[in-house]
Amino acid sequence: MALIEVVGLQQKYGEREILKDINLSISKGEVFALIGPTGAGKTTLLRLLDLLDIPTTGKIYFNGTDVAHSGKARLEARRKMAFVLQKPVVFNMSVYDNIICGLKWRQMKSDSCQHKVKDILEMVDLTTYKNRNARTLSGGEAQRVAIARAIVTEPEVLLLDEPTANLDPASALKIEELIVHIINLHNTTLIMSTHDMSQGQRLAHRIGVLINGKVLHAGSPREVFNSPRTREVAAFIGAENIISGVIKTKDGDIVTVETANKMIEAVSSYAVGEAVYTCIRPEEITISLVKPSSSARNSFNGKITRVITTGSLSRVEVDCGFSLTALITKRSAEELNLATDKEVYLTFKATGVHLIKKS
Amino acid sequence: MKKITSLLIALVMLVSSVGAMAGCDNEEASAVSPLEPQERLRVATTTSLYDTGLWGYLEPMFEEEYDVELDIIYAGTGAALEYGRRGDVDVITVHDKARELQFIADGDGIERVPFAYNYYLIVGPEADPAGIAGMSPEEAFTVLMTTGSGQFVSRGDESGTHGMEKRIWANAGYEYTAVQEAGDWYIEAGKGMGPTLLMASEKQAYTLTDVGTYLSYKGDLDLVPIVDEGDVLLNVYSAIAINPELHSDTRSEMADNLINFLTSPDIQELIGEYGVEEYGLQLFIPCAGAEPGA
C-alpha cells in the first residue's frame, strides 16, 4: 500500500486554477523529486501534501486514511511529516530552542529531547551555535537549522522545497550529502522539489514533472529523461530535435515516421497513422562530411545553419528539410572544419529516436 | 544589568507601599476594593468652602469624632446639586438659596440647614478703571454694562457665586443673555472661585467673590475690594442631607451627624474663629441653623 496517495487533487485560488487533477502515489522509503518550471505549482502541491492547505477538490490518503478535509486527522498526519520551506524562517530564539520546537509541540519531555537535539546539532554541524539567537545566522546556517528542526522529530515523510536553490555549489553539495545521510538513517520517505534536473536524477527513485498544474509524467529518472511522455515534458527536460510527423509504416518494432518528405526510422509500439513527435538526443547524432556506411538507419544531409561552441562542446544546427541539432566535441568540430553553409551528413540509430504521441 | 532591574523593581514597590502606608495615615484602608471596611460619607461642596481651607480644617475633626471617612468632592454649586440629585453624595454644602429651596421642593433633599455666612464683594484692580468703587452692586454693574470701561470675569459655571452675580444683573434691570453678549469685557471663566480670582488678577479685571476665598487665597492676588456694601451681597452657606428615600444607600444617619456637627456650638465657634488670626477678619460668621437676617 502506498504511504501517500493523491487522487483527483485540484487547487484553486479564487478563479485561478493552480493544480489540475493531480494523481500520485508515493511509497514508503521512496525519494520522489518534483521538477517543473517556476509557477508550475510545485510549492502548492508540497503544501497540500504537508496538509498545510485544504485542496479545492480531491483526496489525500495517508496510510490509507483520507486526511484531505478533516481537522484532527490532518494534525495527526502532519505530525508524521516535516516540511522545509524554500526560504526557511527561523524563530526569534536560540538555535537550540528552534530545534526543540517540534518536539515540544508534540508534548515530548524536556530531558528526553535534550540528547536528540544534541545529536541533530552534530549532524548538521551547528553544535557551536547552540545558544546563539537563530536570527543572527547566515542564510546557509539558517537553512541547516530549519532542516535540523524538521528532522529531529523523526518524520516518516520529509518534504523539501528547493533545498539547494539559494546555495553556492559547495554548500549545495553539503546539504545534499546531509539529506542522503538523513533518509538512509531512518528510511524516511522524501518528497522534494527542485530546479536542478541533475539533482533529481542523482537522488530520486522517481521523478514527477509538473507543468502548468498537471503531473505530465511520473516515472524513474531514466524513463523521464530518455522517454518523456509528452512534448512539454520533453521540452522541459531539455530533450531536443522534437520533430512533428506521422507514422507511415510499421514492421514489427520498427516504424517509419514521415516528416517533411523524409522518413525517420524509430523503435516504437505505436500504430500506423499515429501523429507523433520525435525526440532525439543531440549527443547521439554523428556528423560526417561524406555519406557514412554505418549500420545506422537514419542518415540525412543538409546545410549547417549554426555552430555554437561553449566550453569544450559544439552544437551544430543543420537544416535537413527539418531542423536537427547535433552535439559534438569542439575538437571534432574543428577537425571537420565545420562552419555555416557547409554540407554535412547527420546519422543516428533508430533506437536513439523516442516517439511521443501527439494527444 | 539584572541587578539594576531588580533594584528598580524594588524601588517601585517601595514607593507604592510607602504611598499606601502614608495613605493609611491619611485614613485610606485599601486602594481598590469596593468593599471598604470603614464607613465613608460623601460630601459635595461648593468651591469657596474648599478653597478657603475650611473643609480641610474641619474634616479631621469630624472623622475622628465619628470614626468615619469623609470624602470631600470639590464641585461647584451646580455640580454639587447634580451629584445630590443622582444620589452620588450624601450631603451637599452650597450657597444658593433659591436653587436649594427648589432642590428640596423637588424632594431631592430633606432640609436646608444654614451654618455659616459671609459676604460677597466685588474686587478689582487698584486703579479702578471703571470708577465704580463705593457704589452699590447694581450701580456698579450698570456702569460696567453701559461704559464697558472695565473687564469683568464671571464664574460662568452655575455656582452659587454665579447665581449671585446673575441676581445682581437682574436687579440692575438686565437680561443675563444680553450681558453675555455685551462685549469682550465680559469674560466667562467656567472655573471655581480660586481660579477665577487668579484670572481676574492676571487680567486686572473685576470679579464677584466671597470674602472668605478672597482673603484666604494662597496665590498672589493683585486685587482690592471695590464694592462691599449691599443687601444683596449676603452669602449663606447651607448643608442639605440627601433624601434617603430616593437613594437607598444614602448614609442618612451619618449625614445627620455631619449637619449636627456643623451646627454644634463648639464647631460653630471654631468656624467663627477660622482665619481671624491670619487675616484679621472673620472669614465665616456662624449662624447655627438659623437664617441670618441681612
Place this chain on the structure above:
Amino acid sequence: MNEIWQGFLKAVELIISLDPEVMEIAGRSLRISVTSALLASTICIPLGSTIHFYNFRGKRILINLIQTFFSVPTVCIGLFVFVIFSRAGPLGELNILFTPTAMVIGQMILITPVLLGLTISALSGVDKAISDTARSLGASNLQTMLAIIREARYAMMATVIMGFGRAISEVGCALMVGGNIRGFTRIITTAISLETSKGELELSIALGIILLTLALIINTILNRIQQR
C-alpha cells in the same frame, strides 16, 4: 522660566524629604495605573490576538473603529464611566463611584483601544512564513498562535508600555470618576490639575517631574524585560 527651575528644586526636596502627601499620591498613581495596565493587557492581548487570527465579516470595520478610539478624549471616558456607576445609573448599586476602583475601570476602558489596536498591529508584522513553519512542525492551531505571539513579543511589550503611559498620564477620566478626594482618590495628575488651578505652579511642576520620574523607572523595567 524661573518656575521650572524652582519646580525642579521643589521636586528634589519633596522626594528627598519623603513628603508623606506626595508619597501617598505617587504611590496611588502607580498602583492604579499599573493595575489598570496589567488587567487591561491580560484581557486585550488575547482578545486582540483572537481578532487578528480569525477572519469574520466586519473585521476591517472593527479594526478601523478600534483605531478611531485611540483618540477618544479622556474626559469623555470619564463621563461615560461616571454615568454608568453613578447611583442614578445602571451599575450604581456597586457603589464604586469616587473610589480608586472606578478609576482603574475608567483607565482600563481608556487604554483598551490602544492595547487592542497595537496588539493587532504587532501580530500583523509577523512573517506569514512563521505560521506555516510552526504548523509544518506539528503545532496545533493554539500552539501556532502562541508561536506567533512569541515572535511578536518585542512589539507586544511596546504595546503594554504604551498602554501604561496613557493610563498614568491621563487626568480627565480620573478627575471625573475619582473626584480628586484628598487621601483617597487623588493621584499625581489630578493633584497637578488642582494645584495649577490654585496658582501653585511650582508644586505642579514638581509633581509633573515626579510623575515623569516614575514613568521613567517603570519604562526602564519594562525595557529590560523587553530585551530578554
